[in-house]
Amino acid sequence: MAVSATKTQARSKGLETARRVRSAAVKRFAASGYAAASMREIANDVGVQPGALYNHFPTKQDILKDLMLSHMSDLLSAWETSGLSDDMDPLERFVRFHIRFHLQRADEVFISYMELRSLDAENFAAVEQARRSYEAILTQILTEGTMAGRYKVDNAKVTTRAIIAMLTGIPTWYREGGDLSESDIELLYLDLVRKAVAPTSTVSPKGGRMT
Amino acid sequence: MAVSATKTQARSKGLETARRVRSAAVKRFAASGYAAASMREIANDVGVQPGALYNHFPTKQDILKDLMLSHMSDLLSAWETSGLSDDMDPLERFVRFHIRFHLQRADEVFISYMELRSLDAENFAAVEQARRSYEAILTQILTEGTMAGRYKVDNAKVTTRAIIAMLTGIPTWYREGGDLSESDIELLYLDLVRKAVAPTSTVSPKGGRMT
DNA sequence: CTTGAAAATGAATGAACGTTCATTTATTTA
């Protein structure tokens, strides 16, 4: 508010260091966990003394809060501006978007799932709210699609969690350069999700073989 | 081997304490994470001085190793002796078993997924091997079922991970006493999984709306 | 060129950590 444009612009060196602190913290938190990663390690990665970190973040907890809140906010705004074509089936659009975003930011995703318990009550609530907003997107897609007869889901909220858990598990095992490309993954999971919520009756005859 | 029956039986007090150490550690590790949980907290929960813990476990790491390895071993042997009827569809049997086991032992499951990175390289390898054994069960079910025409999966290994990730996510949000019973959950997820791997063609018309 | 704030230093603080240990208490074996 009171900060002039010239002043904000002038502090370029400090902003650059803050950026590197965030980047080092992401790597350390993802690799060792918030509690096991030390400010000394982060400072060392940045190439600075431990005390210098406190010119950019008031506490270690604030670094975590910054990482997680901006990750969730990035996720939500990335969905808004997702480049995936508008006439694509909404479910396909969501699945492809989710997989791409989560494979691109594996470390941040990992932290956001593992370090919820390391957050202050207040910061936790903020992250949880963002997460609910994201889930609501898929829930709405499923609900509207079911009413339109394109899908059939018994419980849209549970199905949302099931699908998101399934998709979010990918970065835990997927590695670039394996036998599956990112595009292969998208197709495989898209097929699973599409079938899981398909309206076609696939009820198995109780106890019998389905030949 | 060389330990006589009377001797093993006689050390009842110490074994009981070790049991309570494990139980306290499970709760603390699940609630705060391995790194953030202290030996002093665990000792306090047990009602003993910190040093006494070292009569039962050589190090903190050994407690984690004990918890995770015995959890994986419990999981595998529980599957072997699962009480679910033999003529049930194998996939249904697996899904029901997995949900029941993981809801019963939410804390241990949580630790086994979150604290892999806190394990020594050696202990990590042992847990990973057990996990692969468990995944192999579902992969075989999917592969055999596909050959028999009961299911249709493109990639049994990826589908295995997708299904297990989906199911293992349940304990993160499911709470007893909510509007859904454990049995409701089983049915909902069973339906999703069955449809996802169903042989019936559910291919969506490319690019068009499905009204 | 001077000034002043931002940024980094280097050393220090007190608290908490996992673990050790000499000793005491409790329990089992002989």
Added chain:
DNA sequence: TAAATAAATGAACGTTCATTCATTTTCAAG
């Protein structure tokens, strides 16, 4: 009952932790 062993105590160990702070360096603005 005496000897032996297990279990627990209570205090201490050295180390590491997040954080603070007086001081120095850096560098754009006037």
